[in-house]
Structure formats: structure tokens, C-alpha cells
Amino acid sequence: MSTPLLEINDLHARVEDKPILKGLSLTVNEGEVHAIMGPNGAGKSTLSYVIAGREGYEITGGSIKFRGQEITEMNPEERAAIGLFLAFQYPIEIPGVGTATFLRTAVNEQRKARGEDELDAIGFLKAMRAAAKPLNITDEMLKRAVNVGFSGGEKKRNEVLQMTMLAPSMCVLDETDSGLDIDALRVVADGVNALRGPDKGFLVITHYQRLLDYIVPDFVHVLADGKIVKSGDKSLALELEKTGYVDIQQGLTA
Amino acid sequence: MVAVDKTKEQVAALGEKYEHGWASDIESDYAPKGLNEDIVRYISAKKNEPSWMLDWRLDAYSRWLSMDEPNWARVEHPKIDYQDAYYYAQPKSMAEKPKSLEDVDPELLRTYEKLGIPLEEQKILAGVEGYERKVAVDAVFDSVSVGTTFKKELAEAGVIFCSISEAIQDYPDLVKKYLGSVVPVTDNFHATLNSAVFSDGSFVYVPEGVRCPMELSTYFRINAENTGQFERTLIIADKGSYVSYLEGCTAPMRDENQLHAAVVELIALDDAEIKYSTVQNWYPGDADGKGGIYNFVTKRGLCAGRNSKISWTQVETGSAITWKYPSCVLRGDNSVGEFYSIAITNNRQQADTGTKMMHLGKNTRSRIISKGISAGRSDQTYRGLVSMHPNASGARNYTQCDSLLIGKTCGAHTVPYIESRNPDAQIEHEATTSTISEDQLFYCRQRGIPEEEAVTLIVNGFCREVLQQLPMEFAVEAQKLVGISLEGSVG
Numbered sequence: 001m002s003t004p005l006l007e008i009n010d011l012h013a014r015v016e017d018k019p020i021l022k023g024l025s026l027t028v029n030e031g032e033v034h035a036i037m038g039p040n041g042a043g044k045s046t047l048s049y050v051i052a053g054r055e056g057y058e059i060t061g062g063s064i065k066f067r068g069q070e071i072t073e074m075n076p077e078e079r080a081a082i083g084l085f086l087a088f089q090y091p092i093e094i095p096g097v098g099t100a101t102f103l104r105t106a107v108n109e110q111r112k113a114r115g116e117d118e119l120d121a122i123g124f125l126k127a128m129r130a131a132a133k134p135l136n137i138t139d140e141m142l143k144r145a146v147n148v149g150f151s152g153g154e155k156k157r158n159e160v161l162q163m164t165m166l167a168p169s170m171c172v173l174d175e176t177d178s179g180l181d182i183d184a185l186r187v188v189a190d191g192v193n194a195l196r197g198p199d200k201g202f203l204v205i206t207h208y209q210r211l212l213d214y215i216v217p218d219f220v221h222v223l224a225d226g227k228i229v230k231s232g233d234k235s236l237a238l239e240l241e242k243t244g245y246v247d248i249q250q251g252l253t254a
Numbered sequence: 255m256v257a258v259d260k261t262k263e264q265v266a267a268l269g270e271k272y273e274h275g276w277a278s279d280i281e282s283d284y285a286p287k288g289l290n291e292d293i294v295r296y297i298s299a300k301k302n303e304p305s306w307m308l309d310w311r312l313d314a315y316s317r318w319l320s321m322d323e324p325n326w327a328r329v330e331h332p333k334i335d336y337q338d339a340y341y342y343a344q345p346k347s348m349a350e351k352p353k354s355l356e357d358v359d360p361e362l363l364r365t366y367e368k369l370g371i372p373l374e375e376q377k378i379l380a381g382v383e384g385y386e387r388k389v390a391v392d393a394v395f396d397s398v399s400v401g402t403t404f405k406k407e408l409a410e411a412g413v414i415f416c417s418i419s420e421a422i423q424d425y426p427d428l429v430k431k432y433l434g435s436v437v438p439v440t441d442n443f444h445a446t447l448n449s450a451v452f453s454d455g456s457f458v459y460v461p462e463g464v465r466c467p468m469e470l471s472t473y474f475r476i477n478a479e480n481t482g483q484f485e486r487t488l489i490i491a492d493k494g495s496y497v498s499y500l501e502g503c504t505a506p507m508r509d510e511n512q513l514h515a516a517v518v519e520l521i522a523l524d525d526a527e528i529k530y531s532t533v534q535n536w537y538p539g540d541a542d543g544k545g546g547i548y549n550f551v552t553k554r555g556l557c558a559g560r561n562s563k564i565s566w567t568q569v570e571t572g573s574a575i576t577w578k579y580p581s582c583v584l585r586g587d588n589s590v591g592e593f594y595s596i597a598i599t600n601n602r603q604q605a606d607t608g609t610k611m612m613h614l615g616k617n618t619r620s621r622i623i624s625k626g627i628s629a630g631r632s633d634q635t636y637r638g639l640v641s642m643h644p645n646a647s648g649a650r651n652y653t654q655c656d657s658l659l660i661g662k663t664c665g666a667h668t669v670p671y672i673e674s675r676n677p678d679a680q681i682e683h684e685a686t687t688s689t690i691s692e693d694q695l696f697y698c699r700q701r702g703i704p705e706e707e708a709v710t711l712i713v714n715g716f717c718r719e720v721l722q723q724l725p726m727e728f729a730v731e732a733q734k735l736v737g738i739s740l741e742g743s744v745g
């Protein structure tokens with residue numbers, strides 16, 4: 001029996017009075033990797049923000065459950081602490097705050113929220129170095145301010161590092177492949193694959209099927225006009241690659 | 255709207271959150287209320303001062319009578335009634351000066367213990383794990399110095415560190431030579447008032463070639479009601495010497511405004527360096543602007559000798575009003591002046607602060623890094639003057655003023671004045687204004703960092719260049735203070 005990790009049911013959400021999600025349903029069970037594909041402006045990033053609880057994204061209907069618990073009233077940090085992680089399409093710069101400091105603050109705030117002891121400096125440093133190495137993240141990069149002056153690839157690797165250190169059970173990756181060359185893509189994908197496990201779930205948002213050659217999904221969904229309009233297995237991604245999103249969008253308006 | 259209501263509650267609670275807002279139950283002797291020549295005589299007599307000191311004070315007092323309060327700063331307050339305050343308050347137990355810290359009233363010592371200021375030499379300031387360094391403390395309570403630690407060890411190195419009252423008795427020649435030499439008696443209204451009624455403060459002399467073996471610090475505490483504090487500090491670094499000095503300040507929460515008008519003078523001779531750091535956390539008043547300290551301070555350093563250096567670092571989080579411009583007069587050739595500042599205003603606080611860099615000598619250099627953070631309904635101004643005199647060939651200044659706004663009801667202003675009378679001098683000025691973005695907050699929160707902690711983290715990042723200038727022990731404290739000062743500023 002598969003155990004549901006993330007259950008989204010008939011979700012409606014709007015931004016600044018503009019309806020974006022219009023009845024979206026999706027269930028990710030433990031151990032599954034789902035890919036969401038769709039044209040630009042379909043609402044993919046909006047979905048990721050709504051799942052993570054960003055302010056300004058108003059839920060007007062439906063529900064989001066995490067391990068059976070309704071989370072729509074929880075704030076972003078509470079959702080993070082119970083194991084929800086979002087890798088950003090455009091990671092944010094925080095000038096003056098060292099990457100390691102940021103990471104340690106995040107790890108310890110989450111531990112505090114869960115009633116666990118904070119990690120001491122040495123324990124944290126060891127864990128961080130171990131996680132950083134396979135991602136080709138140097139000590140020098142860990143000292144630099146969060147995402148400031150990072151290349152596109154460095155930013156995405158930094159997202160995967162944070163994901164590794166925070167050990168979430170449900171990861172949403174928003175276009176983690178965008179702006180990456182093939183080598184960087186491989187490093188990032190290896191990092192993600194290393195985190196896959198029987199009790200973890202992934203929602204991989206991407207515009208191109210290329211990423212899915214490296215992070216092979218169990219299910220592929222097409223998001224268009226705020227809804228899942230088609231679901232299938234990996235072959236759906238390949239099919240989309242050939243036909244593009246035009247057919248789907250035409251199918252909608254027809 | 256829940257978030258908005260929550261913010262309002264937090265803002266309302268902020269006054270109560272001021273960590274050092276408690277008062278000690280200490281019986282004090284006061285000078286009669288108000289200010290007149292007799293009060294000046296009273297203060298001088300209390301300190302058993304020689305006649306030259308009394309004459310100096312009386313001269314200042316008579317000049318003060320004909321002076322006006324400065325009104326050019328961007329701060330507003332009801333007219334101050336200088337007759338409606340006490341100018342001297344001394345704990346009764348200090349009537350007879352204790353010979354050593356062991357003889358000091360335990361209640362007074364407890365005050366400092368509660369503030370986290372160690373007056374027992376075996377205790378060190380709580381700082382970074384595994385990082386221990388000695389810090390000598392002069393503790394000033396209302397109008398008197400309670401005691402100074404590590405005097406003996408400092409004396410062995412030849413360093414004099416005592417209260418200014420003691421220095422007037424024990425080192426009259428040094429005091430006569432330097433007192434008022436950097437901030438003249440008639441410099442400005444507040445400085446002149448201070449010259450007439452100053453009560454206590456610290457005195458430091460570091461002899462030629464000596465690197466002061468530990469950090470020196472003074473901790474100012476205003477406790478008595480309705481009482482002004484007029485600290486006077488004088489630091490002299492003789493040729494080739496080095497000293498790092500830090501001051502901290504707190505006061506109880508009281509509904510009336512209290513005046514703190516300090517004068518600090520620094521003198522650095524040839525090849526000497528003085529590093530002066532301030533963590534100012536006077537009571538800021540409540541959320542509606544009731545109460546709080548008026549912090550009207552004149553601080554100036556004279557780089558008298560060649561290759562001398564004076565560096566001011568300030569973290570200004572407290573006070574209802576801050577009016578303060580730590581400055582450097584760069585007289586010696588190749589001398590260096592620095593000003594690193596963090597000013598945080600929240601609720602109804604007002605700050606008009608900055609620096610003056612007066613380049614007189616050749617190849618003098620100055621660097622100004624100012625970080626202003628405004629939140630709530632507060633208002634702050636960076637006001638800075640860089641002046642290049644005709645002889646200042648090859649002089650250089652670099653100024654960077656960054657303002658960070660939190661919310662939409664606060665204000666930040668930058669007023670740089672530049673005077674260059676030497677075509678060979680270079681002046682560079684950069685200024686930015688930014689806000690904490692919703693993106694940054696969401697990013698932090700998605701990683702599990704709650705909103706208030708996220709603001710603290712982002713603001714500390716914004717201030718990093720300045721925080722790095724503080725001695726390590728105080729950097730940790732200052733970082734915490736940044737968080738506390740901004741509580742309730744977002745939601």
C-alpha cells in the first residue's frame with residue numbers, strides 16, 4: 001500500500017485577484033517522483049509557492065495535505081519544519097549573510113521548531129562539508145554571501161546543498177534545470193538522485209524533458225491553464241518533447 | 255489581517271521588551287533641582303576638585319548661558335526645560351569613595367552583574383565559545399564612577415585607566431593639557447553644558463610605545479529619575495601606542511525624557527592608534543514615543559601626530575533621539591580617520607548621526623561606512639562632512655552610506671557635505687537605499703527561519719562590514735541587539 005505524502009485536491013488559488021490555479025489535483029506518495037511540465041505562464045511556479053505557503057498567494061478553494069495533515073493555514077517556516085522544501089527557480093540573494101551561516105541558521109531553526117537540540121558548530125561543519133563535496137561546492141563558496149555573485153550553476157547547486165542538509169521528506173524543484181549546462185545539470189541531478197528514498201517524494205517542475213533523462217520520474221503531468229490536463233508515465237515527457245505544448249493548449253481551447 | 259494585528263501587538267509590546275529597562279533600588283543624593291552657578295560649584299565640591307577645574311566649569315557655564323540649542327538637525331522634540339532636571343545624582347553608599355571594588359555596595363555591583371558587565375576580574379565578558387580575553391571596565395552609575403577593574407595589571411604596563419574625577423586629582427597636568435583641546439569649551443551648546451556640569455567618565459593614557467594589554471571599556475548606566483548624565487571621556491595615546499576602547503550604555507524605562515550630553519575627546523600622537531567602539535542602547539521610549547533618552551553627544555578625535563589613526567565604530571540602537579557625529583581632525587600627515595556606523599531606529603525613534611572628517615595634513619585618508627536601518631514610524635538622517643583643507647595634498651576620502659527601510663512609514667535621509675579646497679584631494683561618495691524584499695523573507699522562511707529571525711539575519715548581513723569592526727566579544731552582543739531592536743518591525 002502506498003502512503004500519500006502530498007495530496008492536493010481541487011486547489012484554486014489566485015494572485016492579486018487573478019485566478020491562476022483552477023481546480024488542480026495531484027497526489028505524491030512516498031517514494032515517488034512526479035514531474036510537472038507545462039508552457040510558460042501555466043502556473044507551475046505559482047503551484048510551488050502555494051504549496052510552500054507564500055504570502056500573497058490566496059487559496060480560494062480545495063486543500064493541501066501533508067502526511068494527512070491540512071497545511072493550508074500553516075506559515076512557510078512551519079511547513080519547512082515538517083519536511084517541505086522548495087528549490088527556487090530563481091534563488092534569492094542575501095547580501096552580507098554567509099552561505100554557511102544561513103544554512104546553519106536554517107538547520108537549527110528547523111530543529112528548534114521540531115523540539116530537537118541544535119547542532120553544534122563542529123557537527124554542523126562536518127555535515128556541511130560532506131554534503132558540499134559531491135556538489136563541487138568549495139569552502140570558499142560557503143563563505144560567500146548567499147547567492148550573491150553566484151553563477152546560475154552555483155545557485156542551483158546551492159539549492160541542492162540546502163536540500164541535502166535540511167533533509168526534507170517532500171521536495172518541490174522549480175525549473176532546477178534552467179540555465180544549466182550539461183555538466184552542471186548532471187551534478188545537480190546526481191545530488192537530487194542521492195536524496196531519493198522509499199519515504200521521500202519529489203515534485204520536479206520543468207519546462208524541458210532533458211532533466212527527466214537524469215531524474216527519471218514515475219509520473220509525468222501536464223499543467224496548463226491552472227489544471228493538470230494530462231498525466232502519464234515517462235513516455236508522456238518524450239511525446240511532449242516532439243509535439244510541444246501547442247497541441248495541449250489547442251486541445252483546451254477547442 | 256491577522257499578520258497586521260500581530261504586528262501591532264508586537265510593536266506595542268516593544269517598549270516592554272527593552273531588556274535593560276529595570277531600575278535598581280538605590281538611595282541617592284541629588285543636587286538641588288535645576289541649574290545655576292551654585293549647582294556647578296556643588297558638583298565641583300562633591301568631587302573635591304582643585305580651583306582650576308572649578309574655574310574652567312564656571313567659565314563654561316557663563317558661556318553656555320548665552321548660547322542657543324542647535325536646530326539644524328532633523329529631529330523634533332518639545333522644548334527642553336533645563337531647570338526641570340537634576341544635574342547630579344550619586345548613590346548614598348558612594349558618599350565616601352570605596353577604596354576598592356570589594357567595598358562597593360553589593361546592590362550596585364548586582365546592577366552590573368544583571369547587565370552582564372563583569373566587575374570581578376576573574377570573570378570575563380561572555381563572548382564567543384572558547385574565546386577568552388580580558389576586558390577592563392570602568393563602571394559609571396548616574397554621576398559617579400563605581401570602580402575600575404584591572405587597574406593594577408594596567409599600571410604594570412604603564413597604562414592609566416581611571417575615572418575622569420580621579421584623573422583630575424591624580425594626573426592634573428595631563429588633564430589640564432588635553433581637556434578641551436579637541437572639543438573646545440564653546441564648541442556647541444551641548445558640549446558647553448557638559449563642560450560646566452560633567453560628572454564622570456573615563457580617562458585613559460597609554461604611554462609611548464605601549465600596546466594596551468587588554469580592551470578597555472566603560473559602562474554607563476543612568477538609574478536615577480529625572481537626572482541628566484554628563485559623561486566626559488578623555489583618551490590620550492602617546493607616540494607609537496595602541497588602545498581599543500569600548501563604551502556601552504543602558505537606562506531604565508521611564509516616562510520622562512532624560513538628557514545624556516556627553517563629550518569624548520581622543521588624542522593620537524605620532525604613529526599611535528585609537529579604536530573607539532560604542533554600543534549605545536539607551537532606553538528608546540515606548541511605541542508611542544513616550545520617554546526615552548535624548549542622546550546629544552559630541553565626540554571628536556584629533557590625529558595630532560604623523561601616521562596616527564583614529565577609528566570610530568558605533569552601533570546606535572537606543573535613545574529616543576540621537577544627535578551625534580563622532581569626528582576626526584586629521585592634522586598629522588598620513589593620518590587616518592575611520593567611521594563605521596550602524597544606526598537602527600524603530601517606532602518613534604529619531605536619529606541624526608554621521609561624522610566629520612577634517613583633512614588638514616598631507617596624504618590623510620578617511621573612510622566612512624554608514625549603515626542606517628529605519629523601521630516603524632522612525633526617522634533617521636546620515637549627516638556627514640568631508641573637508642579637504644588647502645594643505646591636504648594627496649588626501650583621500652571614501653564614503654559609503656547605505657539605508658535599509660523596513661515598512662512604509664519610516665524615513666531615511668542622507669545629507670553629505672563636501673568642502674574641497676585642495677584640487678589634489680580625492681573624494682568618493684556612494685549611497686544606496688533598499689528595503690528588505692518579500693522575496694528574501696520568503697526564501698528564509700521557506701528554509702525554516704521564522705520571520706523575525708529572518709529580518710535579524712538580513713539586517714545583520716546588511717551591517718556586516720561594520721559589525722566586523724567591533725571587538726569580537728561585542729560583535730556577538732551587537733548582533734543580538736540588532737534583533738532585539740527590530741522586534742515587532744515586520745509582520
Ligand SMILES: Nc1ncnc2c1ncn2[C@@H]1O[C@H](COP(=O)(O)OP(=O)(O)O)[C@@H](O)[C@H]1O
Pocket residue numbers: 015016018020038039040041042043044045046047
Ligand atoms: N505576483 C504576481 N502578480 C500577478 N500575476 C502573477 C504573479 N505571479 C505570477 N503571475 C501570473 O500567474 C501566471 C502563472 O505564472 P507562473 O506560476 O510563474 O507560471 P510558470 O511558472 O508556469 O511559468 C502568469 O500569468 C503570471 O503572469
Ligand SMILES: [Mg+2]
Pocket residue numbers: 044045046089174175
Ligand atoms: Mg516558473
